[in-house]
Amino acid sequence: xxxxxxxxxxxxxxxxxxxxxxxxxxxxVCTEQDIFSVDFxxxxxxxxxxxxxxDDSFLLNMLSIHMGTxxxxxxxxxxxxxxxxxxxxxxxxxxxxxxxxxxxxxxSRFTMLNKIGYDEEYGxxxxxxxxxxFSKLIGTDNDIIFLTHHGVVVTADCIETAFDRYYFLxxxxxxQCNIYSTQKEVKYVEQSTVDAGQIQAFKEQEKRSAVFHFNxxxxxxxx
Numbered sequence: 348x349x350x351x352x353x354x355x356x357x358x359x360x361x362x363x364x365x366x367x368x369x370x371x372x373x374x375x376v377c378t379e380q381d382i383f384s385v386d387f388x389x390x391x392x393x394x395x396x397x398x399x400x401x402d403d404s405f406l407l408n409m410l411s412i413h414m415g416t417x418x419x420x421x422x423x424x425x426x427x428x429x430x431x432x433x434x435x436x437x438x439x440x441x442x443x444x445x446x447x448x449x450x451x452x453x454x455s456r457f458t459m460l461n462k463i464g465y466d467e468e469y470g471x472x473x474x475x476x477x478x479x480x481f482s483k484l485i486g487t488d489n490d491i492i493f494l495t496h497h498g499v500v501v502t503a504d505c506i507e508t509a510f511d512r513y514y515f516l517x518x519x520x521x522x523q524c525n526i527y528s529t530q531k532e533v534k535y536v537e538q539s540t541v542d543a544g545q546i547q548a549f550k551e552q553e554k555r556s557a558v559f560h561f562n563x564x565x566x567x568x569x570x
Contacts, residue, residue: 349428351413363387370400415481423502425509430498433520438495447519449536450526454519459546461512464489469496511557
């Protein structure tokens with residue numbers, strides 16, 4: 348649905364800003380001309396007279412999600428917000444079934460390394476004043492937010508890592524939904540099988556692996 352980048356010093360304002368694409372443009376055909384920027388403090392579009400193609404309520408809702416998430420997290424540089432089928436299936440379930448659980452090694456990444464904040468209250472469509480809500484949900488060390496009856500927010504300090512986290516999170520949700528669909532007893536990965544040393548080793552390799560993954564995907568698409 349939305350993807351954004353955060354910069355500390357926009358070339359026009361020399362202040363923190365959010366970059367994203369105009370409404371109604373598929374990312375597969377998005378060009379430089381489709382990108383606009385919004386000042387973090389004023390929440391105004393920086394490019395004078397630029398047609399974002401957003402309805403006002405849509406734009407304010409998008410800013411509420413993205414700017415709220417990054418509000419008190421200077422480490423966040425890229426935010427992906429979307430509504431993938433398997434994750435939306437999970438966030439429609441009651442706790443604990445709405446959470447990523449240790450049913451596969453992919454899933455264990457999101458219970459031990461990339462932490463998830465869970466929103467249990469659905470606020471409705473196009474809410475535009477939830478900056479503090481998203482700031483609280485992402486907290487000081489969460490990387491991801493699950494939004495009940497809504498979707499997901501994935502963050503990182505770069506595009507490559509955000510893409511990699513989203514890809515494997517979606518895969519983990521698919522695995523979990525498929526396991527649920529068997530209606531058989533679930534066999535969980537023991538938390539103790541992944542020790543602190545392994546977690547730290549993966550954390551150190553996460554960005555390197557993400558860059559390879561991102562570049563391989565770009566090359567496969569011929570971009």
